[in-house]
Amino acid sequence: xxxxxxxxxxTDWRGKMNIxxxxxxxxxLYKQLTNQLVELIAKGELKNGDTLPSVRSMxxxxxINVSTVSKSYHELEEKGLIELKPKAKAIIIGGQxxxxxxxxxxxxxxxxxxIMAEAFARGLEKDQMTSLFHRILKQWK
Amino acid sequence: MLFVLGIFIFVGVLxxxxxxxxxxxxxxxxxxxxxxxxxxxxxxxxxxxxxxVGSIAATFLLGQISLLFLSIQEEKFVLLSFILLYxxxxxSAGLYMFFHIKTKKLKKQENWEAQVKTxxxxxxxxxxxxxxxxxxxxILPIIITLALITFTYMNYSAxxxxxxxxxxxxxxxxxxxxxxxxxxxxxxLILLGTQxxxxxxxxxxxxxxxxxxxxxxxxxxxxELTQRKYGSWYFxxxxxSLTILFVVLHxxxxxxxxxxxxxxxxxxxxxxxxxxxGLTLLIWKLSKSNERFDDLxxxxxxxxxxxxxxxxxxxxxxxxxSLLVQKKFGVGWTMNLANKWSYVILFVIFLPILLTIFx
Numbered sequence: 492x493x494x495x496x497x498x499x500x501x502t503d504w505r506g507k508m509n510i511x512x513x514x515x516x517x518x519x520l521y522k523q524l525t526n527q528l529v530e531l532i533a534k535g536e537l538k539n540g541d542t543l544p545s546v547r548s549m550x551x552x553x554x555i556n557v558s559t560v561s562k563s564y565h566e567l568e569e570k571g572l573i574e575l576k577p578k579a580k581a582i583i584i585g586g587q588x589x590x591x592x593x594x595x596x597x598x599x600x601x602x603x604x605x606i607m608a609e610a611f612a613r614g615l616e617k618d619q620m621t622s623l624f625h626r627i628l629k630q631w632k
Numbered sequence: 633m634l635f636v637l638g639i640f641i642f643v644g645v646l647x648x649x650x651x652x653x654x655x656x657x658x659x660x661x662x663x664x665x666x667x668x669x670x671x672x673x674x675x676x677x678x679x680x681x682x683x684x685v686g687s688i689a690a691t692f693l694l695g696q697i698s699l700l701f702l703s704i705q706e707e708k709f710v711l712l713s714f715i716l717l718y719x720x721x722x723x724s725a726g727l728y729m730f731f732h733i734k735t736k737k738l739k740k741q742e743n744w745e746a747q748v749k750t751x752x753x754x755x756x757x758x759x760x761x762x763x764x765x766x767x768x769x770x771i772l773p774i775i776i777t778l779a780l781i782t783f784t785y786m787n788y789s790a791x792x793x794x795x796x797x798x799x800x801x802x803x804x805x806x807x808x809x810x811x812x813x814x815x816x817x818x819x820x821l822i823l824l825g826t827q828x829x830x831x832x833x834x835x836x837x838x839x840x841x842x843x844x845x846x847x848x849x850x851x852x853x854x855x856e857l858t859q860r861k862y863g864s865w866y867f868x869x870x871x872x873s874l875t876i877l878f879v880v881l882h883x884x885x886x887x888x889x890x891x892x893x894x895x896x897x898x899x900x901x902x903x904x905x906x907x908x909x910g911l912t913l914l915i916w917k918l919s920k921s922n923e924r925f926d927d928l929x930x931x932x933x934x935x936x937x938x939x940x941x942x943x944x945x946x947x948x949x950x951x952x953x954s955l956l957v958q959k960k961f962g963v964g965w966t967m968n969l970a971n972k973w974s975y976v977i978l979f980v981i982f983l984p985i986l987l988t989i990f991x
Contacts, residue, residue, distance in 0.1 A: 507757065508755055508758075509753065509754070509755050509756075509849070510752075510754045510756060511751060511752075512751060512752040512753075513749075514750060514751070514752070520752070536756075537756070543756075544756070545953065547951065548839065548841070548953055549754070550951060551841035551949075551951065552841050552842050552843070553753070553754045553935070554843070554934070554935035554937055555752050555935070557951050
């Protein structure tokens, strides 16, 4: 299971199930939240069937706007990683190993290509890129 | 008289130490950015408040003790003691406002917020570790009261036309009430109102937001969990002891037609011991788990919610789905006035007062 978001994920990370959003980062808050949740799913901290806090409850705990959390949840739903249910429940459906469809793999490739091309153009060796890839992949089970 | 004096001492001590009970990042209802928690001026504010309230309480106490030697009438003494208690509470409320404004000014003058980096933090696993009592614990007392009301009506014809409703300290009756369909269940009704309020509040305790600090994250999580767990235990203890008190009282007078109850006063003392002793225990548990900011690594601070607070006392946040929120001054919860359930609770609390006025 791969998702292109992981590669550009925020590296400012502390502790297991912590969410840490930085408003001074150039990445928008909702995007940071999405990335961190995706990473938790990739790491296996959030498993298939786990429930996320409701949008309003998450917003209250974090101290951010309801709309920010809502935007992030909808993005995760679009990615097929959570399922939004009535009564404000959000259930993790990503994380399980399954055959990816051809179009999904293509999507990842298309997203990954420009980033890799940019790195290559800026002088990153292919070997370095491979080891970088392995290092990131090692973080997830 | 010693009992009244005991309550005065308890409240006096409590009022004196209140600024030190809240989490360190909140001083007189004002959120302090984490890098400034150790600020000397804040300590001075807290010290001054404690010294002022403490010395006023001590003066009042000495006055009362000297009155004890002047063979003053018991009733006069009790009245005076309660007046002094109210004065003390008013003075501490005034001092709170004074220091609330001073703290706010200091924060603004030194421009703390511009010099720190605000971040938004939470721990997704924390609710899995939460040990707040579930609302189920608050249903049982309601069932007991409903059963008592049913039982009372089943025995309605056997209830005397006039029954006792007020007692003095010696357990002798000094107040009577005429029997009607309402008056025979007035005591269980008041009890039921309290129990239903606590039942509604038990949902709020569970859903109340959990605010962690950016730097002492594990410590703040620990404090939040402790406050939630023992806070809900305390509410449950009050609920159950109040239920026992009211049920025994109602059963003895209305059903058993017993007018003098020698065990009522000891029972009442027991209730006071549970409420005051429980509060002491809660404060002790909290003070042990309070977060420390001894080693600060960065200039990060968790986002504050001051804009949803009025004077650090009233909380109005329509984005917060919870009915309850942790107080910014003192121990326990306060209601989110943007939540419609808070008005249900206020109504239930003031209902007996309204009934007496418009009867």
